[in-house]
Amino acid sequence: MSGVCIAQSLKIPREPRTGEFDKIIRRLLETSNARAIIMFANEDDIRRVLDAAKRNNQTGHFLWVGSDSWGSKISPVIGQERVAEGAITILPKRASVDAFDRYFRSRSLSNNRRNVWFAEFWEENFNCKLGMHGKRPGSLKKCTGLEKVGRDSSYEQEGKVQFVMDAVYAMAHALHRMHRELCYGYPGLCPRMASNIEGKELLNHIRAVRFNGSAGTPVVFNENGDAPGRYDIFQYQNNKSTAEYRVIGSWTNKLHLKMDALRWRTGDPSLPQSVCSLPCRAGERKNVVKGSPCCWHCERCEGYHFQASEFTCELCRYEMRPNVNRTGCVPIPIIKLEWHSPWAIIPMFISMMGIVATSFVIVTFVRYNDTPIVRASGREMSYVLLTGIFLCYAITFLMIGTPDVGVCSLRRIFLGLGMCFSYAALLTKTNRIHRIFEQGKKSVTAPRFISPASQLAITFSLISVQLLGVFMWFAVDPPHTVVDYGEQRTQDPQSARGVLKCDISDLSLICSLSYSILLMVTCTVYAIKTRGVPETFNEAKPIGFTMYTTCIIWLAFIPIFFGTSQSAERMYIQTTTLTISLSLSASVSLGMLYMPKVYIILLHPEQNVPKRKRSFKAIVTAATMSGKLTQKGDRPNGEVKTELCESMETNTSSTKTTTHLGDREVTELQCIRANDSLQPQMVSVAVKDRLQLEERGNKLELEEQAQMEY
Numbered sequence: 001m002s003g004v005c006i007a008q009s010l011k012i013p014r015e016p017r018t019g020e021f022d023k024i025i026r027r028l029l030e031t032s033n034a035r036a037i038i039m040f041a042n043e044d045d046i047r048r049v050l051d052a053a054k055r056n057n058q059t060g061h062f063l064w065v066g067s068d069s070w071g072s073k074i075s076p077v078i079g080q081e082r083v084a085e086g087a088i089t090i091l092p093k094r095a096s097v098d099a100f101d102r103y104f105r106s107r108s109l110s111n112n113r114r115n116v117w118f119a120e121f122w123e124e125n126f127n128c129k130l131g132m133h134g135k136r137p138g139s140l141k142k143c144t145g146l147e148k149v150g151r152d153s154s155y156e157q158e159g160k161v162q163f164v165m166d167a168v169y170a171m172a173h174a175l176h177r178m179h180r181e182l183c184y185g186y187p188g189l190c191p192r193m194a195s196n197i198e199g200k201e202l203l204n205h206i207r208a209v210r211f212n213g214s215a216g217t218p219v220v221f222n223e224n225g226d227a228p229g230r231y232d233i234f235q236y237q238n239n240k241s242t243a244e245y246r247v248i249g250s251w252t253n254k255l256h257l258k259m260d261a262l263r264w265r266t267g268d269p270s271l272p273q274s275v276c277s278l279p280c281r282a283g284e285r286k287n288v289v290k291g292s293p294c295c296w297h298c299e300r301c302e303g304y305h306f307q308a309s310e311f312t313c314e315l316c317r318y319e320m321r322p323n324v325n326r327t328g329c330v331p332i333p334i335i336k337l338e339w340h341s342p343w344a345i346i347p348m349f350i351s352m353m354g355i356v357a358t359s360f361v362i363v364t365f366v367r368y369n370d371t372p373i374v375r376a377s378g379r380e381m382s383y384v385l386l387t388g389i390f391l392c393y394a395i396t397f398l399m400i401g402t403p404d405v406g407v408c409s410l411r412r413i414f415l416g417l418g419m420c421f422s423y424a425a426l427l428t429k430t431n432r433i434h435r436i437f438e439q440g441k442k443s444v445t446a447p448r449f450i451s452p453a454s455q456l457a458i459t460f461s462l463i464s465v466q467l468l469g470v471f472m473w474f475a476v477d478p479p480h481t482v483v484d485y486g487e488q489r490t491q492d493p494q495s496a497r498g499v500l501k502c503d504i505s506d507l508s509l510i511c512s513l514s515y516s517i518l519l520m521v522t523c524t525v526y527a528i529k530t531r532g533v534p535e536t537f538n539e540a541k542p543i544g545f546t547m548y549t550t551c552i553i554w555l556a557f558i559p560i561f562f563g564t565s566q567s568a569e570r571m572y573i574q575t576t577t578l579t580i581s582l583s584l585s586a587s588v589s590l591g592m593l594y595m596p597k598v599y600i601i602l603l604h605p606e607q608n609v610p611k612r613k614r615s616f617k618a619i620v621t622a623a624t625m626s627g628k629l630t631q632k633g634d635r636p637n638g639e640v641k642t643e644l645c646e647s648m649e650t651n652t653s654s655t656k657t658t659t660h661l662g663d664r665e666v667t668e669l670q671c672i673r674a675n676d677s678l679q680p681q682m683v684s685v686a687v688k689d690r691l692q693l694e695e696r697g698n699k700l701e702l703e704e705q706a707q708m709e710y
Contacts, residue, residue, distance in 0.1 A: 005276065063086060350587075358590060387421050487499045527544035
């Protein structure tokens with residue numbers, strides 16, 4: 001029958017042991033959703049199954065379907081009406097054969113001696129005993145033989161009488177057909193039919209018969225040898241205080257069922273459900289139990305899988321995720337760093353404050369461009385450095401902006417350009433200081449390329465290396481945007497996000513910054529080398545402090561940046577860390593190099609006055625003295641001695657008195673002799689060097705004053 005599936009098939013032993021039926025009930029409960037139990041068993045076994053269900057407190061759980069061996073019999077359900085309530089049973093559609101009733105009622109002990117079981121039936125039917133050899137021991141009543149069936153006992157024709165009679169007639173018709181075919185015109189059995197007859201041949205004749213049966217219904221067999229099914233369908237129902245079998249339908253070639261007559265439980269007309277497994281919910285696939293196609297386990301499609309069919313789950317495409325009920329795939333939402341995000345607000349606030357401060361410094365320097373403080377700072381290099389600081393702040397907005405080809409291009413250009421501007425300018429300044437003092441130890445000739453124009457040329461040459469690298473990057477890998485679905489691909493698909501970003505890997509980003517970091521490290525090295533110059537000379541010490549602090553910032557940046565590469569918040573943390581590091585390094589340069597100058601310019605203008613210019617020959621003299629003393633291996637507190645001599649020279653110049661060479665010699669000798677540890681030969685060397693410097697001093701001083709400002 002279509003739609004019917006067997007979850008379990010159990011056998012009742014021919015001689016069941018104690019507890020066997022309880023075991024059967026427990027086995028049936030293993031598939032608790034399969035409630036309909038179809039029984040092909042005799043009356044006694046049916047009764048014992050119902051009794052076991054009652055003992056195991058399963059009254060009302062099972063839906064019993066009985067074969068014609070149950071039919072409409074009372075014996076299986078006596079005393080267990082509640083357990084059997086709602087049972088569906090069938091009986092072949094039957095009709096009473098009146099001729100059989102007349103014949104059977106006329107039977108007695110005297111005219112039915114050929115039936116060996118008739119005497120036993122007589123005792124059972126009339127509840128009496130036939131003589132000493134009766135089959136009912138202990139019975140007090142003795143059969144007289146004059147009892148009459150249907151008069152002295154209840155009588156109802158057995159329901160299968162019609163089918164037994166039709167079966168006998170079918171055999172008779174088949175033998176008759178065979179006789180006509182094999183023994184046509186021959187009375188009795190011919191030799192062909194008397195011997196060598198196969199059962200298959202007789203079966204073919206039986207299947208070919210066609211006649212009207214004892215109840216007037218046609219007897220015919222189909223190609224499978226089955227007679228047409230004609231059944232009455234009953235349901236055992238409790239109607240108030242009585243229980244009875246009620247006809248609810250029939251089967252004659254097709255099912256005829258009275259649905260409104262069904263009663264599954266007292267007063268409940270709803271149709272119960274009996275399945276081996278409940279239907280799987282959306283997003284679950286069926287894992288069929290082997291050997292039982294109607295039984296399965298429901299397994300949820302996990303991860304990024306969706307329910308592709310009733311029995312399979314498939315993986316969504318990489319850029320998609322399963323929908324809420326996992327019946328299909330939907331695109332993964334795409335996110336970016338938003339302007340209102342806390343990860344963006346803090347860097348933007350720092351950058352805006354830095355841009356305002358940098359703009360204020362630039363405006364101040366432009367307004368007081370010709371004052372001594374601004375001139376002493378090296379105006380051209382100061383503006384280059386301030387431009388780099390401004391770019392370091394401004395890159396924050398490009399890093400937070402919505403990625404597109406234009407934004408990605410600007411990121412590549414300006415990401416390392418701000419740092420490159422800053423540290424190229426600082427490197428050029430510290431390198432000039434170092435070269436001046438190193439040259440002074442060797443010669444009174446001024447080093448090459450120390451003029452403002454030369455410094456600018458060197459600075460922009462260093463910057464051009466960064467730009468060249470960026471343009472090569474453009475040529476090899478043109479900028480474009482990508483959606484990274486792996487960065488926030490979490491185990492829970494509903495939390496997965498695609499990150500819209502520029503196609504700049506961590507390695508490419510570090511390579512873009514590496515040249516600027518190289519400039520920064522080199523500048524730091526020169527800052528260390530020039531840390532011993534006079535405190536007021538060309539910002540050497542503020543530059544040193546700036547570079548030390550900047551190195552600390554970037555040393556902290558590297559582990560934070562790479563340590564969060566596996567984090568789900570990677571985009572936010574790395575962008576925020578990078579932009580804040582750039583802003584902090586710019587703030588250090590701005591605060592240490594320019595804020596003190598702005599403070600003096602605006603709040604203490606009385607200090608913004610010209611000071612005595614030291615000529616290059618004076619600087620070289622200090623460096624030469626330091627070098628000579630060092631070469632002799634006896635120079636304690638050398639820096640103090642040099643500054644002492646400079647101070648004496650400064651005092652001499654400030655008086656603006658013209659002395660002869662002899663007076664200057666006396667001055668030098670006094671300065672040198674101020675240290676008792678100096679040897680006499682060192683004094684003569686110093687005087688000699690001083691005389692040589694004096695001869696070339698005027699010319700060098702004019703050239704140096706035109707080229708440099710201190």
